[in-house]
Amino acid sequence: MSRMTRTPKNLIEATAAAWDAVRDRGPLVQCLTNTVVANFTANVLLAIGAAPAMVDIPDEAGPFTALASGMLINLGTPTHEQRTAMVEAASAARATTTPWVLDPVAVGALPVRTQLAAQLVADSPTVVRGNASEILALDGAGAGGRGVDSQDWVDDAAPAATRIAQQTGGVVAVSGPVDFITDGTREAKLSNGSVLLTRITGGGCALGAVMAAFVATVDDPFIATAAAVSTYNVAAELAAEKAAGPGTFSPAFIDALANLRADDLRSRVRIS
Amino acid sequence: MSRMTRTPKNLIEATAAAWDAVRDRGPLVQCLTNTVVANFTANVLLAIGAAPAMVDIPDEAGPFTALASGMLINLGTPTHEQRTAMVEAASAARATTTPWVLDPVAVGALPVRTQLAAQLVADSPTVVRGNASEILALDGAGAGGRGVDSQDWVDDAAPAATRIAQQTGGVVAVSGPVDFITDGTREAKLSNGSVLLTRITGGGCALGAVMAAFVATVDDPFIATAAAVSTYNVAAELAAEKAAGPGTFSPAFIDALANLRADDLRSRVRIS
Amino acid sequence: MSRMTRTPKNLIEATAAAWDAVRDRGPLVQCLTNTVVANFTANVLLAIGAAPAMVDIPDEAGPFTALASGMLINLGTPTHEQRTAMVEAASAARATTTPWVLDPVAVGALPVRTQLAAQLVADSPTVVRGNASEILALDGAGAGGRGVDSQDWVDDAAPAATRIAQQTGGVVAVSGPVDFITDGTREAKLSNGSVLLTRITGGGCALGAVMAAFVATVDDPFIATAAAVSTYNVAAELAAEKAAGPGTFSPAFIDALANLRADDLRSRVRIS
Numbered sequence: 001m002s003r004m005t006r007t008p009k010n011l012i013e014a015t016a017a018a019w020d021a022v023r024d025r026g027p028l029v030q031c032l033t034n035t036v037v038a039n040f041t042a043n044v045l046l047a048i049g050a051a052p053a054m055v056d057i058p059d060e061a062g063p064f065t066a067l068a069s070g071m072l073i074n075l076g077t078p079t080h081e082q083r084t085a086m087v088e089a090a091s092a093a094r095a096t097t098t099p100w101v102l103d104p105v106a107v108g109a110l111p112v113r114t115q116l117a118a119q120l121v122a123d124s125p126t127v128v129r130g131n132a133s134e135i136l137a138l139d140g141a142g143a144g145g146r147g148v149d150s151q152d153w154v155d156d157a158a159p160a161a162t163r164i165a166q167q168t169g170g171v172v173a174v175s176g177p178v179d180f181i182t183d184g185t186r187e188a189k190l191s192n193g194s195v196l197l198t199r200i201t202g203g204g205c206a207l208g209a210v211m212a213a214f215v216a217t218v219d220d221p222f223i224a225t226a227a228a229v230s231t232y233n234v235a236a237e238l239a240a241e242k243a244a245g246p247g248t249f250s251p252a253f254i255d256a257l258a259n260l261r262a263d264d265l266r267s268r269v270r271i272s
Numbered sequence: 273m274s275r276m277t278r279t280p281k282n283l284i285e286a287t288a289a290a291w292d293a294v295r296d297r298g299p300l301v302q303c304l305t306n307t308v309v310a311n312f313t314a315n316v317l318l319a320i321g322a323a324p325a326m327v328d329i330p331d332e333a334g335p336f337t338a339l340a341s342g343m344l345i346n347l348g349t350p351t352h353e354q355r356t357a358m359v360e361a362a363s364a365a366r367a368t369t370t371p372w373v374l375d376p377v378a379v380g381a382l383p384v385r386t387q388l389a390a391q392l393v394a395d396s397p398t399v400v401r402g403n404a405s406e407i408l409a410l411d412g413a414g415a416g417g418r419g420v421d422s423q424d425w426v427d428d429a430a431p432a433a434t435r436i437a438q439q440t441g442g443v444v445a446v447s448g449p450v451d452f453i454t455d456g457t458r459e460a461k462l463s464n465g466s467v468l469l470t471r472i473t474g475g476g477c478a479l480g481a482v483m484a485a486f487v488a489t490v491d492d493p494f495i496a497t498a499a500a501v502s503t504y505n506v507a508a509e510l511a512a513e514k515a516a517g518p519g520t521f522s523p524a525f526i527d528a529l530a531n532l533r534a535d536d537l538r539s540r541v542r543i544s
Numbered sequence: 545m546s547r548m549t550r551t552p553k554n555l556i557e558a559t560a561a562a563w564d565a566v567r568d569r570g571p572l573v574q575c576l577t578n579t580v581v582a583n584f585t586a587n588v589l590l591a592i593g594a595a596p597a598m599v600d601i602p603d604e605a606g607p608f609t610a611l612a613s614g615m616l617i618n619l620g621t622p623t624h625e626q627r628t629a630m631v632e633a634a635s636a637a638r639a640t641t642t643p644w645v646l647d648p649v650a651v652g653a654l655p656v657r658t659q660l661a662a663q664l665v666a667d668s669p670t671v672v673r674g675n676a677s678e679i680l681a682l683d684g685a686g687a688g689g690r691g692v693d694s695q696d697w698v699d700d701a702a703p704a705a706t707r708i709a710q711q712t713g714g715v716v717a718v719s720g721p722v723d724f725i726t727d728g729t730r731e732a733k734l735s736n737g738s739v740l741l742t743r744i745t746g747g748g749c750a751l752g753a754v755m756a757a758f759v760a761t762v763d764d765p766f767i768a769t770a771a772a773v774s775t776y777n778v779a780a781e782l783a784a785e786k787a788a789g790p791g792t793f794s795p796a797f798i799d800a801l802a803n804l805r806a807d808d809l810r811s812r813v814r815i816s
Binding site: 306307308309311312348349350351352378381382383384385471472473474515516517518519520522523 | 579582583586587590591596597598599600601603604607608611623625794795796797798799800801802803
């Protein structure tokens with residue numbers, strides 16, 4: 001068992017502190033993401049006090065990564081031009097040690113992004129975020145997912161997550177009813193959240209951008225990633241209490257993020 | 273008069289049964305759609321219990337069509353790369369008999385998509401969905417529309433719709449205050465809906481995705497298409513009762529779809 | 545001091561009249577805009593009674609500009625294909641004297657769009673809209689912005705705005721807590737609005753589309769631009785009164801635009 005899971009109170013307090021730090025800093029987060037969720041992702045970043053910048057064309061993406069506090073690459077709808085920009089941005093992130101997050105959406109199931117994901121992983125993402133089938137596919141063990149619906153259980157993906165973390169030197173976060181996070185040494189299981197997050201598009205994708213904001217702000221990527229997941233999922237719980245369905249959940253979730261206090265995290269974060 | 277319009281009660285019950293079947297199956301719906309409505313479309317699909325997958329790049333689109341339960345091609349913002357993917361997906365749909373929907377947005381008015389629509393129709397879409405001016409333009413008789421605002425009446429487009437249906441061997445649905453649906457033999461006029469659906473972007477485009485979910489689930493494309501239209505429009509009526517304008521209508525509509533029961537359809541579907 | 549700022553009551557009444565005229569005409573507004581805000585922009589246009597048409601591919605964009613009442617070019621996510629279409633549309637706007645708006649998002653900070661913006665300005669946009677750092681960058685005096693967060697004060701940008709207006713023969717609008725508008729001769733400072741408009745993505749971008757609707761309807765571009773800004777910002781104030789945060793602000797804002805009356809403007813517009 002990892003140090004962190006043995007001392008959950010420390011991780012809860014670290015989550016509250018990370019949230020305050022993100023609020024104070026307002027990191028500039030560059031997103032190269034899919035067209036389906038770009039609007040929601042930008043609004044989520046604004047709600048947590050970050051500054052979103054969707055700079056994703058060649059010759060701009062790389063130079064901008066050097067200026068950004070953090071960066072996200074999400075492979076949801078990777079056009080040819082965006083793929084070129086992604087390679088440029090990942091390379092710039094590595095060269096300038098800009099923290100960045102890779103979300104390999106639907107990797108394994110689809111050939112173009114599967115090859116690209118393998119290439120991007122070599123640029124040592126600070127965090128790799130995916131559902132179980134994506135993490136398994138990235139590890140080369142899975143048959144790939146069904147779009148963004150994971151069919152593998154999070155526990156099955158833990159060994160693959162650990163291997164990827166050891167390969168990249170970064171953190172891997174596997175999303176599911178219980179989220180699993182590891183940096184290859186430490187592990188945490190986080191159990192906040194709402195099923196409504198899985199009933200809106202971008203519920204997972206926007207979390208990748210929030211992770212980028214947290215790793216841009218907090219020195220320890222493992223704590224930053226765990227804090228991002230818990231913060232995001234506690235806001236989802238608060239929003240679910242006000243929602244009549246997935247439609248009203250979306251605006252309530254943005255409000256909940258914007259209005260979230262560190263004390264909400266202290267009283268609600270669950271680490272299992 | 274068609275058999276269906278002579279027996280409206282059967283179509284109402286078939287609509288309720290189709291809705292339950294879509295809920296049970298949760299079809300995987302691939303969308304090659306425009307960037308303006310991609311988010312709303314994905315959220316509508318999630319609300320009806322389907323799994324959206326916006327796979328629209330070359331070398332991925334075609335292989336994915338073979339895996340998908342249903343597929344949508346919407347010509348709203350057809351970039352060069354997306355056009356290549358659309359041709360690939362339509363060809364794959366034909367080869368694998370995957371049910372698919374063609375929404376020829378603004379065809380007639382704009383040259384690139386007009387040529388593409390003519391090419392795609394040859395791959396025998398299961399459903400063609402458009403407003404009256406688009407259907408007239410696709411039939412070669414109209415001067416084209418004004419973007420997505422139809423200036424021709426639905427009745428004027430009925431002969432064109434019938435001709436296209438006979439050409440493709442599929443269904444044609446003409447949207448308007450009263451929706452007209454034909455498979456070249458049978459006809460139905462459906463009169464549910466809310467004007468608020470025309471005051472939000474994607475109100476028509478997302479219906480195309482819902483049709484793809486229904487034709488992926490229900491064997492008879494005519495019944496599937498009629499059921500999709502009625503289901504969608506009844507949810508719009510329920511949402512309109514809760515909305516203070518088009519802004520609050522959108523989330524209320526997603527909620528209404530997510531919460532819709534077959535009995536709501538039994539009591540509300542109107543076939544004229 | 546300009547004539548307009550000396551006679552604020554006339555500008556207020558002109559704003560109310562412009563609003564009614566936009567409602568009556570329902571202008572067709574072509575948008576070549578970024579993928580992040582396309583949905584919100586289209587919904588804002590529908591809410592004010594305009595017809596949005598996101599026609600932004602080469603060989604369609606130019607011909608469509610000739611048919612459109614007004615046009616917007618927003619440089620938020622300018623792909624190669626969209627850049628070609630933007631040059632085509634700006635050229636067509638000039639040739640057909642179609643009123644159009646240029647929103648040079650993040651110009652100065654990013655090389656590809658900075659070069660493109662300089663080229664587009666030569667086609668004499670009816671309105672240039674930006675934050676202070678973008679206007680300074682376009683004038684060649686600034687170091688560029690931090691994405692869409694302006695770090696320069698509006699007052700500092702007034703001389704640059706005036707120079708650009710004199711160069712283009714059009715209007716320049718600088719957004720900020722107080723909006724500054726000039727046509728090189730006349731000036732106005734407008735002080736409605738809500739901070740929530742800066743907490744959602746597209747709050748500024750959609751205003752560019754609203755300006756296109758107003759300059760398409762009202763003969764005097766200076767009055768049209770001022771009226772667009774005041775109308776948009778008064779709706780934001782009304783929405784802010786109903787919002788619990790940026791999430792619920794978005795739908796409330798669309799509702800407020802859809803429900804806005806000329807008398808709301810008469811009682812609320814503030815010209816400083």
